[in-house]
Amino acid sequence: MLELSGIDKSFGTRRVLDGVSFAVGDGRMTGFVGGNGAGKTTTMRIILGVLAADGGTVTIDGAPIGPDDRRRFGYMPEERGLYPKMKVLEQIVYFARLHGWKTAAATRNATDLLERLGLGERLDDTVESLSLGNQQRAQIAAALVHRPEVLVLDEPFSGLDPIAVENVQQVLTDYAAGGAPVLFSSHQLDIVERLCDDLVIIAGGRIRAAGGRDALREQHGSTRYEVLLAGDAGWLREQPGIDVIDFDGGWAVFEADDPEARRAALAAAVAAGEVVSFGREQTTLAEIFKEVVR
Structure with missing residues (x-):
């Protein structure tokens, strides 16, 4: 289980997170929703260690998260971070190799993943030649190619057409079914509602509601x-x-x-x-x- 407890964060005099606490259970899809500036991306960056919290703890299975733990994470930032001149397959294999995979195994896994995400015919195309939606699929592949044990995805469905949304949904559902905690943010509430087991709603840097989808419906129904x-x-x-x-x-x-x-x-x-x-x-x-x- 991935768990956040009492996370505080300020930038200068502006407090952006105030006592943020919630958990992402093993094998569960957790949707993280909130308006622009609510604190979603800051929270995710603290989970990944990109930012340091001013207070509170982030733990995995009850223990503080360290560098070795974060190597088991798959992270997709909202901003695309691919190399535009590299070919799609070459790029995804490269990310797998950074996680210690041998070239042959990395190539097999990257090829399979890209095909599942609907990019099987674009393996030898450069990243910059892809549409924005297909670049988004490639970005998701980069987060998943090393078969992470925890997934943290910032707006993974942004810019995807309905068919691509279905492909990505199925891939993420398969990862959760394998036991991985999956946390993702999205402004597309219909997708979150359809896909998630649990929901976390944040506004003004504070958690306003968190829990199982059906329980929240009953509570606020x-x-x-x-x-x-x-x-x-x-x-x-x-x-x-x-x-x-x-x-x-x-x-x-x-x-x-x-x-x-x-x-x-x-x-x-x-x-x-x-x-x-x-x-x-x-x-x-x-x-x-x-x-x-x-």
């Missing part, structure tokens, strides 16, 4: 419920404890803070005829984000 009946749903407006927000024929959306009122409404719906569907409105990550950073 909508109090609205949706029902679809075979018959007319207009009678719900007369149901005690029910505030109907909208309805059309057999479909209705209502609010009910009291569990007894909800159960009574469901029982009345069953008694009135066939219930096609009944359930709580799904709260999106975007809605949770707006609520906790407000």
Whole structure:
């Protein structure tokens, strides 16, 4: 487990991180979300040792992270750091060699990874000849080629088309399934919501919410419920404890803070005829984000 506890960081008089604490579990995808300037990149750089924290600790499996531990990390910065004149395969093999891989093994692994990321036909092209989206895929390959045990990725989906997003999602999911803690930031909340097991929301340098995706939905979820009946749903407006927000024929959306009122409404719906569907409105990550950073 990768764990941050009480991380503080200031640049001059400006405090950019204030008691940042959260954990990234083994084999779990953790989405790190926040607005511009919220502190995501600074946090990631502290994890990697690029920046030093003013206070707090970063540990892996309960022990402070040292240089040997960080060699097991895969890191993708938001800024691209590839050599533009090098060929794509040559570049990724080079990064594997920096981590101690022999040339033959590095070439096999780099080729396989680039093919999985959809760059199999661009191995002999220079990095600068690639589109920005394909350069992003190559950057991801550079972070993964040495088969790291921990992944920290800053905006890995930036600039990717839908097909590339699917390719990258599958590769990252496979790494997590192999037991690696995966932390990535993204402004694309729909991708985070679809991909992650856990979420960390940061604003103004402070963690505003952290935990499992479903637990956060339950904690910050909508109090609205949706029902679809075979018959007319207009009678719900007369149901005690029910505030109907909208309805059309057999479909209705209502609010009910009291569990007894909800159960009574469901029982009345069953008694009135066939219930096609009944359930709580799904709260999106975007809605949770707006609520906790407000």
